[in-house]
Amino acid sequence: MYTQAMDIAPKEEQRAVRSLEEVELMRRFDAKIDAGDYIEPKDWMPEHYRKTLVRQISQHAHSEIVGMLPEGNWVTRAPTLKRKTILLAKIQDEAGHGLYLYSAAETLGTSRDELLAALHSGKAKYSSIFNYPTLTWADVGVIGWLVDGAAIMNQVPLTRCSYAPYARAMVRICREESFHQRQGFDALNIMMREGTPEQRAMVQDATNRWWWPSLMMFGPPDSESVHGTQNTRWGIKRISNDDLRQKFIDATAEQAKVLGVTLPDPELKWNAERGHYDFGRIDWTEFWRVVNGDGPCNRERLAARRRAHEAGQWVRDAANAHAAKAAGRTPAAA
Ligand code: FAQ
Secondary structure (H helix, E strand, C coil), X not given: CHHHHCCCXXXXXXXXXXXXXXXXXXXXXXXXXXXXXXECCCCCCCHHHHHHHHHHHHHHHHHHHHCHHHHHCCHXXXXXXXXXXXXXXXXXXXXXXXXXXXXXXXXXXXXHHHHHHHHHCCCCCCCHHHHCCCCCHHHHHHHHHHHHHHHHHHHCHHHHCCEHHHHHHHHHHHHHHHHHHHHHHHHHHHHHHHCCHHHHHHHHHHHHHHXXXXXXXXXCCHHHCCCHHHHHXXXXXXXXXXXXXXXXXXHHHHHHHHHCCCCCCCCCEEECCCCEEECCCCCHHHHHHHHHHHCCCHHHHHHHHHHHHHHCHHHHHHHHHHHHHHCCCCCCCC
8 A cells, every 4th residue: 555655664764864963863853752842844854754644644634535525415405504504614624624634744745746646546545434325414413423523532632743734733623623523413412302203213323323433433453553652652643542432432422312312332331440431342344344445435435536636627727827827937738
């Protein structure tokens, strides 16, 4: 995979540090990380740090962009004008998040064209969650409640990520995601309180389908996390996959009670001794199948992104021609 190919093991990184000057640069970099300082684009950084950030930030950007598709499916069928306006605003926010994140990745020296080429060729990853279909209107509410809820849980610690442009982007993104989460909860709450029995059943059905995939958003178990240890050392990851997943389950189990829905896990049970909810086994075979391209909608999502990119070529051409004209230059031949 492209992302794996970009990955250099820390051991190789050590071997790549050859000159005394580089050893000193590495020492200063480590000291900054240990002191909790931020790294800016022009600061020296080890190649492996740069590559793992490009990997994570670009996967994150792709997730925001592909993440517009499941919700986009419901724009023309939103039940009221108010819900349609909210949904449109939310989808536009996701596009904005993708663009901030592509910009943050570009500060590390990889162009947006390269990042998009990796997405369109199927080499780059994006969050597994967006490969599931949105079958009913309740799915839109459940995406807000569970998917944005999981995204915030994961992203709030990233506002303290050691790479400053990523941390800064996350501050704004988290503010918007929290509105997204609340609108989803609100839409479901209204359906549960004021809806018909069929509407309440629709919310329960959507919760049943999205619960386990939402837990997978936090990544594989810590014991199988490839990047976890190194990224924690570098202050990119502040809380591990399993710990974030547990925090999410603890918060969401209580929210489900308020909504009046049942989470589809017979083993979900408060454990007073641990101070956490116990939960059932996550199907990691399904997770890896989806991550590796064989989920319910992987092919459809990629095809939609490729089509949108090709259909938008004239806009990029026009913007380039305009920029060239404004700069008093002749536009380069397409
Ligand atoms: N799906 O070693 P780890 C959103 C991959 S934004 C696909 O544990 P790491 C907004 C991982 O990349 C949602 N692949 O990796 C929204 C690695 O593969 P690689 C996205 C996954 O980086 C809401 C391999 O498995 N959020 O929802 C997944 O330490 C509603 C081994 O994993 C972010 O991207 C997965 N779920 O931890 C939009 C947040 N999990 O690269 C629209 C930033 C793992 O070696 C509507 N990212 N993999 O080939 C992160 O925090 C981290 O990258 C993790 C993974 C936690 C996702």
